[in-house]
Amino acid sequence: MKAAPKTETQADSDTSELLFDDADWSFKSLSRTYDAIERVALDDLGLNVYPNQVEIISTEQMLDAYSSFGMPLMYRHWSFGKHFARDEKSYRQGHSGLAYEIVINANPCISYNLEDNSMPLQALVMAHAAFGHNHFFKNNYLFRQWTDADGVLDYFQYAKKFIAGAEERHGLEEVEKVLDAAHAIMDQGVFRYRRAPELTTEQRQARKREIEEYRERTFNDLWRTLPDKEGAEEATEAEKEKLARRKQLHLPEENLLFFLEHNSPILDGWQREILAIVRNVAQYFYPQRQTKVMNEGCATFTHHYVMNALYDRGQIGEGAMLEILHSHSNVLFQPDFDDQRFNGINPYALGFAMMCDIRRICTEPTDEDREWFPDLAGSEDWRGALRHAWTNYRDESFIRQYLSPYLMRKMKLFDLTDNAEDSHYVVGAIHDEQGYRKVRDALANNHDPAHTDADIQVVDADLRGDRQLILEHSVRNGIGLAEDSRTEVLKHIRELWGYEVTLSGIDHDNGKQLYRTSTIEAEDGGA
């Protein structure tokens, strides 16, 4: 929507005028700056964004959002209160700063800006969140496929209300029990490969009616079958039965929350709905976990480009630009592996560096780039190349596709193999001719949740027998699960399933059982 001629002349006349010359912001200067940023972001970079809604919030509100999964509309739970208490204390004592902004993947795209930000910071944050993140949310395939930007705010609102209602009807403690247990398996509550059967608002309405009915009838038809233990049945019969059972329960199933929601023999309708809510929350955030490098890279590249463009046009003063660059380089700080401050690869730094590198490859390619990136090198259209990457990749595939030898050398990346049994780490590959591909693959794997998260599946639930729930962890590279975490989490699963739960670790390569944890044994141990 443009009132074309007028905007054009305006654009010309105010290019050399400062958008703001004060450290303090006002809604007027915010609005003026927003418009200028928008012009660069849309007309120059060619971004495609949801309409924006920028909300100014106080420190306390920021802390609050912070401690609730970064989602101000979150339902209530004690753990958010706990995180708030911890974050607040650490903030008040000056141990940690606050994020300048939080942005919600929704249509309209809501960003929350901290009131304490100076005007230059507000400008930076708007370019970063309201355009960078916003463009990424709207275009990246994972978000398009897995999240519903139009409905998400309504859904969170609904979830909050539902849980408040459940608390009223069934008591805080009962609701807390279900939420505690569901949170414990949130990481195992996402569909990694197939799309979740999402509910539309109408379906949700229908579901609500259903919830009432749930209470009346037994949930799963399977439970109507009377146990007919003859004992004389052959082993093959048992095998057959197991197969049939697995087919009926759609096993194996990787989404524990989904499985329990639909098959737990003991849960009431409202409890199943809580599992669905937690599962949907987990699924909503799953794309963000897979695109940290890209998402932050996209936002950082955008704010950097836009701020520089405005500075070049004389719309941002020198002092303000210095402050902006200062924050910019703080965010991008990447200590070396042997530095005390090292805490893994900084996704902002890696993402931004890779995106700058793509631009370089497009505009000033070397022979090496031509060899590695024949399609990209010298293509000039770096804007198009970046938009393409932002749309079609996630961290793992993005790194595998775009990490260049040049950048590996620049960051001096190397691959360190740690075999728990050895007393030495081994340098597997470094930034040289022989090592580029290995380093790149290893870094890509490091950024793939499917590779780093434990692969756990529901494999059986003998409904006619002891009703034990059998989970299997396919152990890769010999990396098991910490024992105390297994014991504690299984207790929570048992809470939701109602009967004993057993988890076995099976070596992915040779099929050997590496460990076995069961609530049965835990009980024995306790007695």
Added chain:
Amino acid sequence: MAMHHFIDRRQNPGDRSLGNRQRFIRRAKAQIKDALNNSIRDRKLGDVANGEDLSIPAKGIAEPRLRSSGDQGRRGRVLPGNKEFVTGDQIKKPQQGGGEGGGKEGSEDGEGEDAFNFTLSREEFLELFFEDLELPDLIKTDLRATSSVTYQRAGFAREGNPANLDVMRTMRNSLGRRIALNRPDLDAVAAMQDEITALEDMTEPTAKDRKRLDALYEELENLERRQKIVAYIDPVDVRYRQRKPVPKPNTQAVMFCLMDVSGSMGEREKDLAKRFFVLLHLFLKRRYERIDLVFIRHTHEAQEVDEETFFYSRQSGGTVVSTALSKMMEVVADRYPTDAWNIYAAQASDGENFSGDSKTCSQLLAEEVIPVCQYYAYVEILDEREFELFGNPEAGAALWRSYREVAESRENFAMKRVTKPADIYPVFRELFLKQGEKA
């Protein structure tokens, strides 16, 4: 221009996090209470009600998630900042048990520590403190409130409510400024206008008159311009009367804590006694600007001691209660003239007394102590078994019986047997309710 909105959310009610906070405190209540009880034990009477940094065991409020074990399997990790490594290099791992191994996972959730630290607000502290005491709601609200204020004049401000405009001061400023900036005064202008009219009205003005008239025109214009530039009342002149909240001027009070510290008073008894003292102190704090605390402990003889000694050190010896009362009267005579101080006293004991002394006690109380006191509260701390035995208030040892006699005739004396925190409040019931009505 795309549609966009800026929304100011700062004014939204700030209690969004409150619900989560309450749930957290509810959830961790057992641990928080334990920590709280310890802290009541450790803190000074006057500080008990302040907010508190608490540390509770992290175990009860852990949020378990499946976590990969750090000491198993093969991992490949890409790191930045290689200096001299080449492919195949072996790097010795840091010694086991030495804590973090060169950037190893450790606790992933960052809260592997044993303790969780956070700050409990005064409100939350009192809520939990009151819970065991079973105070009536009205009293709780009353005690929770911080001291009341009145508004006093506190000079003048440039900004304020029109209702508080100080006309005198504003006009004085205006006058001063007008003089300083040489604003033409109204009389002079009026006189000049009169002269002009007179000259204009002349039928045959001379050349001199005409010249004079022109000069006057010019000067008048000049004056009128100056009048416009230098306003009659300028915003800088305006002054408002300012009012500042000042704590209500209250008189001062002294609170005497009397306690038997002979061997029979164990930790449980002292804990209960402390709660009893804290409650009275909270009550007084609400009403008096300044509260002095005097601690008198006694066995067979009484001593004035500091708070630390009062609650923590033990003493052996017999039990002569009257020595404490005499000591108190000594201190009163010495430092707290009754016309300047409100005197409150709280006495805790397990009811034992040297035979024959109880009579002395009741006499001292009735004739000397109670007449100078606003209120005197006595609790006898018993264990459950004794409590059943002495269920009837009539029954009891010599001290109890002789105090009963005093209690019957005095309104400002209250006594009670307690075995648990919930028993404490009733001893203050009349005191609190009476004051509540007044307030």
